[in-house]
Amino acid sequence: MIGVENLRIRFGDVEAVRGISFAVAKGESFGIVGESGSGKSTVLRAIAGLNRNWEGRILFDGEPMAPQRPRSFFRRVQMVFQDPYGSLHPRQTVDRQLAEPLMIHGIDGIDTRIVRALDEAGLAARLRFRYPHQLSGGQRQRVAIARALIADPEVLLLDEPTSALDVSIQAEILNLLADLQRARRLTYLLVSHNLAVVTHLCPLIGVMQAGEMVERLTVEALRAGHITHPHTAQLRRLALELEEV
């Protein structure tokens, strides 16, 4: 469904992504973990069509994508940003931001869909007419998730989607994502620094460091410690330490 071949991205002299490749089949989930600054968000933004300066190939549904995407692409592929404040419009209410993708794509039943999207994201109905600055951090993040889901996308690009959520709400969102994937064969590309979160949703994981994907492995291999790269081993060791409260 989504493929990346030898993707390279630079900003001036910063080589943020140095030739990485991976593929995610329809209805599957692929997780990306790795060092801060290693290029994870940059990869997602390029796939989402938000950054047009890249080299290599980005495939969607088997077809190579041009840097400029057709409008239909933005209905089929949605992204949840790492920084929800940055992705929400500061002067629009939650209601307006949820209605917008529906209007753009000419989808009916706006009111019903908004009510359902808020409920699925665990947001109280009273938050519907608030502005982003009137919400807590976790509430903002859930609005961003609700907005990504509201127009029935096929692919979700999720950048640290639960990092601002307390673990009870995180559990609800992860269950929701799993249910939606089963029901609608959604494809997920998930970035998170939390190995437990990534392995919960994704059977395949890529580990990034300094713009390269230094290792790709299955969850089973990761659990069993069948690891080739020291960065993966280090991430695993620390995740294990933290699991023993």
Place this chain on the structure above:
Amino acid sequence: MQLEIEDLHIGFPGPRGFAPAVRGVSFAMGAEKLGIVGESGSGKSLTARAILRLTPPNAVLRAKRLRFDDIDVLSASPRALGAIRGRRAGLILQDPKFALNPVMTAGEQVAEPLRLHKGLSRRAARAAAVEMLAQVRINDPAAVAHRYPHELSGGMGQRVMIAMMLAGDPELLIADEATSALDATVQAEILRLIEDLVSRRGMGLILISHDLPLVSHFCDRVLVMYAGRVVEAVPAAELRKSRHPYTQGLLLCPPSLMRPRARLPVLARQPDWAEVA
């Protein structure tokens, strides 16, 4: 440094009446590491902001007592507040990129408190800022110092914010989800740095985090918030033995790397959870 909060209430007037957000929070702390965990929307960030009186302008704030050492925060003059904010107390906000100044480079932002509060020359401050960026484990700090906030990754933004607050040598550091985008390796390094400041310089720390293992490993004491109240206060090491049903429920929710489950347990929230255990 001694912080005392007694019966803090914060609420918002709205079209459908007054909406309370913080409902009677009390705690006191000194040079220790205090963790705050709790439900999203339970009032953690608002409580943290109230300490520096940085709550939104339309918020209604009252308390029996809100003291930072001998300063009464609620009646303090703008000047007295200025002496606390960013100087005696540093607040690392939950949305770092939003909190950073978009038209100043990372290096300039970290250098500013060094010039203003420590009286370093422009040049010395710039060098010290690069050193601070290295201490928060930013790779290639000299290059990153020249980047603007929109050119930083999420985790870099968080660390620039941390470096900026630590540069002011605060007596109290309030970190609101300050390491939530950082992987465990970097998180561990930054906490070590903070630990060092707590034990060597007697700094106090309020660590707001949804990461229960992190808080229980790192802090001395933990407050659990639910629906605007502190429903439980426990020694961090005994978080596992907590009594409140909300806290107990929380401990079951996180996914685990080694013990996978098809479905995660969720909480059936009860109205009486808003009561103190």
